[in-house]
Amino acid sequence: MPKNYIPILMFMALGCLFPLVTLALLRLIRPSDPHKAKLSPYECGVDPVYQPRERYTVRYYIVAILFVVFDVETVFLFPWAIRYDVLGLFGLMEMLVFLGILVVGFIWLWKQGALEWV
Amino acid sequence: MFNQFFQVSDIVAIYPQLLLALFGLGVLIVDLFLDRPWKVLNAFTALLGIGYATYALFQIRRFNVSAYNGAIVNDSFAVYFQFVFLIATALVIFISARYLSIEGEHRGDYYALILFSLIGMNFMVMGMDIITLYIALELMAVSEYILVGYLRTNRQSNEASLKFFLLGAFSSGILLYGISLLYGISGSTDLRVIGQKLAERPANDPVTLVALVTLAAGLLFKVAGVPFHQWLPDAYEGAPSPITAFISVAPKAAAFALTLRFLFIALKPLQVNWVPMLSVICVLTMTVGNITAISQSNIKRLLAYSSIAHAGYLMLGMIAGNDYGITGIAIYFLVYMFMNIGAWTLVVAMRRKDLIGDQIQDMSGMFQKNPAAAVLMLIFMLSLAGIPPTAGFIGKYYLFASVIQTKHYVLAVIAVLNAAISLYYYFRVVVVMFMNDKVDEEKMVLSPGVLTTLAVTLAFTLIIGIYPDPFIRFAQNSLSLFQ
Numbered sequence: 001m002p003k004n005y006i007p008i009l010m011f012m013a014l015g016c017l018f019p020l021v022t023l024a025l026l027r028l029i030r031p032s033d034p035h036k037a038k039l040s041p042y043e044c045g046v047d048p049v050y051q052p053r054e055r056y057t058v059r060y061y062i063v064a065i066l067f068v069v070f071d072v073e074t075v076f077l078f079p080w081a082i083r084y085d086v087l088g089l090f091g092l093m094e095m096l097v098f099l100g101i102l103v104v105g106f107i108w109l110w111k112q113g114a115l116e117w118v
Numbered sequence: 119m120f121n122q123f124f125q126v127s128d129i130v131a132i133y134p135q136l137l138l139a140l141f142g143l144g145v146l147i148v149d150l151f152l153d154r155p156w157k158v159l160n161a162f163t164a165l166l167g168i169g170y171a172t173y174a175l176f177q178i179r180r181f182n183v184s185a186y187n188g189a190i191v192n193d194s195f196a197v198y199f200q201f202v203f204l205i206a207t208a209l210v211i212f213i214s215a216r217y218l219s220i221e222g223e224h225r226g227d228y229y230a231l232i233l234f235s236l237i238g239m240n241f242m243v244m245g246m247d248i249i250t251l252y253i254a255l256e257l258m259a260v261s262e263y264i265l266v267g268y269l270r271t272n273r274q275s276n277e278a279s280l281k282f283f284l285l286g287a288f289s290s291g292i293l294l295y296g297i298s299l300l301y302g303i304s305g306s307t308d309l310r311v312i313g314q315k316l317a318e319r320p321a322n323d324p325v326t327l328v329a330l331v332t333l334a335a336g337l338l339f340k341v342a343g344v345p346f347h348q349w350l351p352d353a354y355e356g357a358p359s360p361i362t363a364f365i366s367v368a369p370k371a372a373a374f375a376l377t378l379r380f381l382f383i384a385l386k387p388l389q390v391n392w393v394p395m396l397s398v399i400c401v402l403t404m405t406v407g408n409i410t411a412i413s414q415s416n417i418k419r420l421l422a423y424s425s426i427a428h429a430g431y432l433m434l435g436m437i438a439g440n441d442y443g444i445t446g447i448a449i450y451f452l453v454y455m456f457m458n459i460g461a462w463t464l465v466v467a468m469r470r471k472d473l474i475g476d477q478i479q480d481m482s483g484m485f486q487k488n489p490a491a492a493v494l495m496l497i498f499m500l501s502l503a504g505i506p507p508t509a510g511f512i513g514k515y516y517l518f519a520s521v522i523q524t525k526h527y528v529l530a531v532i533a534v535l536n537a538a539i540s541l542y543y544y545f546r547v548v549v550v551m552f553m554n555d556k557v558d559e560e561k562m563v564l565s566p567g568v569l570t571t572l573a574v575t576l577a578f579t580l581i582i583g584i585y586p587d588p589f590i591r592f593a594q595n596s597l598s599l600f601q
Contacts (some may be wrong), residue, residue: 053374090124103141108227 062114073102127578128208130178131185131192131244134171134200135237141167142233149226158225161215161567164229165208168236172204182598188308189247194595198448199375201241204447206368206455209574212461214360216438220469221358228268232364235261236521239372247384248297248455251376252377253338255293258372259286264367266357278356285339285349293336300327300384307383317387330388333380334395340373343433344402347426354422359469362418363462372450373510374432378447381436389439396437397529411543417465418476420543421458424502427540428454431517432534438520441597448593453509453582457501460575464495467562478547483556491562493553494576499544501579504537509582512590515598537555 041048080087080095087094109115129136145163152159175197183192218224220355239260245251263286267279301307303325304315335346342350354362385392407427414420432450435443468475485492498576501508514537521530564572582589 067583101139101143108146108150 006102066114069102119283122496126149128185130181131183131190133178134175136239137171137174138167138233138237142230145230145233150528156168157226158215160226160229161211161363163524164233167233168208173287175200185416189250190244191246191320191388192244194598196244197597198593199371200240202371202455203236205270205366206364207232207457208365209459209571209592211362212571213463215567216565217358217360217466217469219349219472223269231261231265240370242288242372243375246309248309252294252297255376256290257368262369265361266353268358274356275358278353281349281355289336289339292332296329296333298338299325299332299571303329309379310489311385312384314491318453323599324489325486326388327391330391331383333394334377337377337380338399341370341377341429342426343399344426345431350426351419351422353433355416355418357464359462363459367455367458370429374447378436393437400430400433400437400529401532403433404533408536414478416476417478420478421461424540427536431514431533434521434529437529438518438524440523442516442523443520444597445593446513446520447477447592449516449594450513452589452593453513456508456575456578460579461498461502463571464491464567467564467568470560481547481551482554484551486560488555492573493547496548497514497576499548503541503544508580528584
């Protein structure tokens with residue numbers, strides 16, 4: 001039984017060694033030329049003005065939650081679309097029920113003003 | 119359209135729940151088109167949904183349908199508890215409308231959440247598959263977390279909701295750990311198969327014991343057994359009073375029913391292990407609940423600790439595990455629903471524009487101001503204490519008799535002593551109502567909804583106490599758990 005774990009141990013050792021060896025090797029080979037533009041977070045974009053760890057408005061959470069709703073919907077829609085020929089009418093009905101519940105929730109959110117950015 | 123995934127019986131088994139889901143979503147949509155004075159229509163929509171679902175359940179009550187490849191079983195045990203939930207929810211909806219208007223939070227999603235929670239509870243008693251059971255439990259719990267924090271501008275309500283949520287999530291984690299161990303042991307999610315596999319394992323197998331302990335801890339959190347009860351008084355105190363009435367009855371019954379399913383189907387082979395464990399917790403729950411209740415000055419906290427103590431009495435039925443015990447648990451929940459919702463209704467009615475009404479002192483001189491309400495409270499308190507002409511006695515009689523039958527005499531003696539302790543704090547409320555002088559002239563406002571709930575709860579508290587036969591026969595249905 002413990003014998004079976006030897007490959008896993010070897011794998012873990014190799015996994016740890018690989019990045020260390022690579023980084024050490026590259027340090028010897030690569031040219032080192034740090035300058036201001038290279039060290040900035042976005043090399044080809046606007047320079048950051050604020051600290052990243054600021055408080056931001058709670059509205060972003062609603063947008064994020066709305067995104068998750070549609071994300072999960074897609075996760076369910078894709079497998080159904082691929083196996084549509086097997087699932088047939090039953091699958092279509094199931095999907096309609098699922099989408100119906102989701103749409104009711106979405107209409108409710110919309111009417112509550114979740115999509116408005118006051 | 120029916121194929122290997124799906125049979126007609128599946129729809130029949132969950133037909134009441136489908137109706138409830140439809141009405142829950144309907145309330146959400148209808149609410150959007152209602153102006154403020156018409157929000158009470160939402161309550162009627164929700165009640166209509168419960169009415170339809172009750173009718174549908176009444177029609178399928180004898181079918182004993184097994185659906186979704188055995189994941190859901192609508193046996194008489196499940197049907198009995200579903201009736202209890204439906205009645206409890208209807209009673210709570212009756213007392214909600216006026217309270218929410220006073221709090222200025224009368225919105226349709228309240229009723230939708232209650233209905234969703236009801237669906238979760240119904241599936242909790244029907245489930246035979248641990249995944250189904252867990253999802254049902256979470257559907258119930260998540261709806262409750264929101265409902266407890268429903269008073270958005272009230273800090274106490276928010277705090278209660280957060281505590282309830284954190285501890286609930288924590289206990290769900292422990293429960294899931296136990297569930298995963300059960301699945302690991304048996305390779306199945308079906309409670310019956312798990313029971314068979316556990317029986318094949320050697321006695322005192324450490325893995326099964328760990329699974330038993332974690333499962334029991336998770337379930338005891340949900341029923342608030344000592345030492346897992348700390349969330350309950352805070353959640354009950356902060357929540358809107360109608361919601362407290364709701365979560366002190368229906369979800370507690372659902373959690374007990376779920377525990378019964380686990381203990382008597384999946385964990386039946388470990389009965390020698392869980393009976394002593396449960397006995398200790400039962401004694402602790404009764405004693406701590408009753409003794410802590412003595413020192414409470416807030417009626418909501420007092421009733422919260424009393425509900426902990428009642429959970430302790432109910433555990434007697436599980437420990438006995440015989441016909442009397444299971445019938446006792448079933449009848450006790452029916453009785454407890456009526457008397458507890460009745461008592462909470464009076465707490466709800468105490469709420470006025472200028473008074474929260476949750477201190478026991480607020481009830482001073484109630485007999486002078488509202489004699490009828492004071493007498494009602496007296497009857498509910500008598501019933502909660504288990505005094506003979508009321509329904510509470512019948513429930514306690516069955517539970518106490520069940521442990522005497524199985525020769526757990528020590529437990530029976532401790533339970534009776536506890537019932538005596540509980541008399542003290544129930545009567546403290548009565549003394550304040552009848553003996554103290556009134557502090558103001560303002561009377562209680564009894565809205566039609568509150569009056570309906572009071573009438574129903576009073577009627578059943580007395581009828582079950584005086585003529586319990588039909589209700590006991592009804593409760594004996596739930597014995598299908600053993601078959």
